[in-house]
Amino acid sequence: MSTSETKYAVKVTSFQADLWKKIKPKIGQLDIELTERCNNDCVHCYINQPVSADVAEMSTDDVKSILDQAVKLGCLRVRFTGGEPLLRPDFEELYEYARKSGLKVILFTNATLINENTVELLKKIPPKEPVEVTVYGMHQKSYEAVSRKPNTFKAAWRGIQLLIDHDISFIVKQALLPQNKDEIDEFETWASTLPGMWKAPSYAMNFDLRARRDSDEKNEMIRSLRAAPQESLQLLLRHKESYLDEMKQFCSKFMRPPGDTLFACGAGKGGATIDAYGNIQLCMLLRHPDTIFPLSNVSLADAVTDHFPKIRSYKAKNPDYLRRCARCFLKGLCEQCPGKSWMENGTLDTPIEYLCQVAHVKARYFGMLEENENAWEVENWQERVERFTRKEVPVQ
Numbered sequence: 022m023s024t025s026e027t028k029y030a031v032k033v034t035s036f037q038a039d040l041w042k043k044i045k046p047k048i049g050q051l052d053i054e055l056t057e058r059c060n061n062d063c064v065h066c067y068i069n070q071p072v073s074a075d076v077a078e079m080s081t082d083d084v085k086s087i088l089d090q091a092v093k094l095g096c097l098r099v100r101f102t103g104g105e106p107l108l109r110p111d112f113e114e115l116y117e118y119a120r121k122s123g124l125k126v127i128l129f130t131n132a133t134l135i136n137e138n139t140v141e142l143l144k145k146i147p148p149k150e151p152v153e154v155t156v157y158g159m160h161q162k163s164y165e166a167v168s169r170k171p172n173t174f175k176a177a178w179r180g181i182q183l184l185i186d187h188d189i190s191f192i193v194k195q196a197l198l199p200q201n202k203d204e205i206d207e208f209e210t211w212a213s214t215l216p217g218m219w220k221a222p223s224y225a226m227n228f229d230l231r232a233r234r235d236s237d238e239k240n241e242m243i244r245s246l247r248a249a250p251q252e253s254l255q256l257l258l259r260h261k262e263s264y265l266d267e268m269k270q271f272c273s274k275f276m277r278p279p280g281d282t283l284f285a286c287g288a289g290k291g292g293a294t295i296d297a298y299g300n301i302q303l304c305m306l307l308r309h310p311d312t313i314f315p316l317s318n319v320s321l322a323d324a325v326t327d328h329f330p331k332i333r334s335y336k337a338k339n340p341d342y343l344r345r346c347a348r349c350f351l352k353g354l355c356e357q358c359p360g361k362s363w364m365e366n367g368t369l370d371t372p373i374e375y376l377c378q379v380a381h382v383k384a385r386y387f388g389m390l391e392e393n394e395n396a397w398e399v400e401n402w403q404e405r406v407e408r409f410t411r412k413e414v415p416v417q
Contacts, residue, residue: 051294051295054294067364107134154194192215228243228247254383273406275353380396
């Protein structure tokens with residue numbers, strides 16, 4: 022225990038204090054999509070709308086009211102995302118309001134709209150969390166092949182340089198796509214020079230389909246951009262030692278068949294998402310009409326204490342899901358969830374073949390499965406998980 026003694030008291034960290042242990046916020050983090058509009062038109066995006074889209078977004082007062090409710094529920098931080106949140110003309114006002122309400126702020130941005138006013142604000146009132154910037158390419162050709170908008174490469178790197186020049190803490194991540202994947206070494210070398218990057222950047226590569234199921238054409242494009250299952254594994258093995266260490270720890274805690282319980286994840290437990298139109302949902306991905314509620318009809322408190330638990334109690338009914346996913350011990354490796362099922366299939370409980378293949382490829386590499394085995398047919402799965410978590414994985 023980290024303590025220090027003075028003449029008058031013994032000091033302990035806030036996490037060691039008995040009072041803190043008795044406090045359990047109803048919402049630890051609130052995610053707010055300030056807008057679905059974006060000045061980019063990225064090939065892989067699951068949510069974006071054009072800048073000119075005629076949409077009825079939340080007003081400034083709407084967002085402030087939600088922040089007030091969240092603070093009363095013990096919320097500690099808010100994530101502003103989109104679309105591109107900096108498109109909101111009231112972004113600075115909302116940011117300052119959130120910080121003055123005692124909330125830490127996580128800002129997700131493409132950095133193209135960061136200007137002198139933005140960095141001055143972040144300098145004057147630090148967010149207390151690193152800004153998170155997604156980089157779509159190290160060169161104009163690759164970047165704008167992803168963003169599909171002219172001059173966005175120059176704008177993004179100008180914004181990034183402003184963050185650097187003003188000592189604003191930020192991290193970078195990347196959507197790994199055919200247009201930029203040949204630049205991965207260059208990207209990681211550059212990222213390692215940034216003060217806030219204490220570990221390798223994270224990547225998106227198993228891209229989600231359109232969250233509002235609004236375009237079959239866009240969904241086909243997104244599917245074509247996904248890394249093949251074996252390629253996905255090889256990319257994760259770029260940092261093999263750290264990846265395997267993380268997987269051993271993760272698998273020792275989370276590998277087990279979920280049964281007919283749909284929500285084996287943490288969606289709606291200690292967090293909530295508000296979309297750009299004032300609807301509350303368990304997580305960013307889940308937009309099934311039976312699982313979202315307009316905050317004009319229900320309070321944030323009622324949603325997280327009453328509605329969310331009811332949704333989390335939903336059981337799977339799809340026979341294919343019950344035959345496979347419910348009995349599969351690879352749940353800890355598989356991204357199958359109600360949100361992704363909704364995006365892919367329009368249901369909460371339909372197996373997603375691509376995600377199943379990715380999980381099986383990983384499990385075979387880890388030595389948990391034979392070449393032609395299906396994980397839902399394995400009976401001695403505990404023994405196989407234990408063998409992986411305790412022994413070295415042979416190089417393949």
